[in-house]
Amino acid sequence: MAQFRFVHSADLHLGTPLRGIGTIPPHLAELFRTATLLAWERLVQFCIDEQVDFLCLAGDIYDERDRNLTAQLAFQQGCERLHEAQISIYLIHGNHDPMDGKQAHLHWPSNLYTFSAEQVESYPIIRHGEEIARIYGRSYPTYHVTENYSQSYKRSSSAFAIGLLHANVGNSSGHANYAPCSLQDLQNGEMDYWALGHIHKPQQLQDQLPTIIYAGNPQGRHWKEAGERGCYLIEVDGVQVHSRFQPLQVIRWEEEVVELQGVDGEQALLDQLFHIAEQVNERTNSTPVLLRIRLEGRTPLYDGLLDEEVRQELLERINHQLMGLGMKVWLASLQSMALPLQIPDIASQSLAADIMQIVQDWRADWIEQRTTIRSILDELKDRRFWEQEGLLPSDAELQAMIEQLEPWLLQRLGEGGGKR
Ligand SMILES: [Mn+2]
Known part of the structure; x- marks a missing residue:
């Protein structure tokens, strides 16, 4: 059985203008302004330092449907660094950055795989000619998704199955109820690992198979997003899954x-x-x-x-x-x-x-x-x-x-x- 490592992150919300506080001193103001971008840089560096096989991003890469250019350029730069380190990126878009938003025309490196919004697609992870894992995912076509996406994640091979899903699991209050599903839907589903996005508080909903994790956002954006923020480093050994939380926030x-x-x-x-x-x-x-x-x-x-x-x-x-x-x-x-x-x-x-x-x-x-x-x-x-x-x-x-x-x-x- 294959061994591999990947990083699961979500909800980067690149380009979020942090706000809601009064006067702050200059040394914090600059950090404050660029916090989401700096946390993304840290995420990229972490993937490189840990020499992971790939990075999974479970939606809301950008904060706004019409992505801001600074955010897109920062994302592009990070993707290029990962390309040089031969680390692939698999991403879905969520309710904040659905497919119908405006995007700049930029060249993206070949290690970036974006899932379409039409249906669940999958990409194999191949090592020495053998498929060691397969990643499934579906982006949001528009911000308002009421369909239960989780039920259409069907595995198409016996390799370790990772499902990238941006959804509200268990009708969590205080979060828009998009692509709603129950914990049971995921437990009974066909994935081995559910890489979730949408809820910003990092949390592991289940550790035995299928492992179910909300990565949370790598950078909190207001007091309702207090505490440690980061990503999960996942090590798979056959059917054993080990997870480790890694803090990334700059503020x-x-x-x-x-x-x-x-x-x-x-x-x-x-x-x-x-x-x-x-x-x-x-x-x-x-x-x-x-x-x-x-x-x-x-x-x-x-x-x-x-x-x-x-x-x-x-x-x-x-x-x-x-x-x-x-x-x-x-x-x-x-x-x-x-x-x-x-x-x-x-x-x-x-x-x-x-x-x-x-x-x-x-x-x-x-x-x-x-x-x-x-x-x-x-x-x-x-x-x-x-x-x-x-x-x-x-x-x-x-x-x-x-x-x-x-x-x-x-x-x-x-x-x-x-x-x-
Ligand atoms: Mn989000």
Whole structure:
């Protein structure tokens, strides 16, 4: 039985403009701007260093249907380097970069195999005249694919079968439900290894045959894509499959929650924030990190923390300290979900009482309110973008926002109105 090694990656989203944070220092800004391209370079280098037989890319190579030129040139350059190293690339296109998008007219090296969108195609991997594996795949013709593609992956030889599939397995929430299929569809299918793309969090859904893996994206693009990002190195020995995750990200997103119970003054808060940033720095081995801290719990600092300028002041102070110590963590955002120590007793004031009644009705009738909020979100102008990015708030997040409303309103009303 043959032995071979390959790298499984997906969702490069080359050319994604990273956004969503305020001012960042110049040394991070450049990294931030080119992060997806740099992660691709790292992926190419990793394939070369590991001398793998081939590279599989499971969709969303580009971020936009009409691919941007910088992204295409960067991809072309990586493919050429792999060509020189005699490493072939097998790729499908996904919902972000379907076949009907605009492409530049470029010369591509002969080691690049792109699967068509018409039907499932396959390519053999030949070594010394023997077929050691066969790769199956199908690209998206357009972004909106509702058909269950997995069922049309039929093996046409006895060689180890790798299926490249861009799909939402098991109706994962927070991700557009394209080419939907169940885990069982894959387990019962004819492939030995399912190389999945679409869900950006790296995860192994099954390790025995068929091995089923989401490679995740090699570079996170916002806080909802926090943590380690990379690709999988797969070694096949007969029917034994070994997988190893390899981090590739050039910049990491991290989110931490700080409980404010017992943090009773500004100095204590600063110390606590610095301590968290220090821990993140240690945990991430000095990779550049964009950190967001969410403050929770009851605190006498509640009022101050509602003030944008106060939060900005705290950020600057912490970042100054971190930079001074040469740490790579950048505290980019401070969110307050804190609560006041006491809610003022203003129930006797009729306006306040009416408003509070509305908020309480909302909370009591949460299921219906949630439906209303969801229907408002459905009307959002850039809804498809928000949805594809997984940026729409989850039910738990919506509920947390509603919980915040009551103390916030009471505090404002308790100040006698008109102060803000
Ligand atoms: Mn994607």
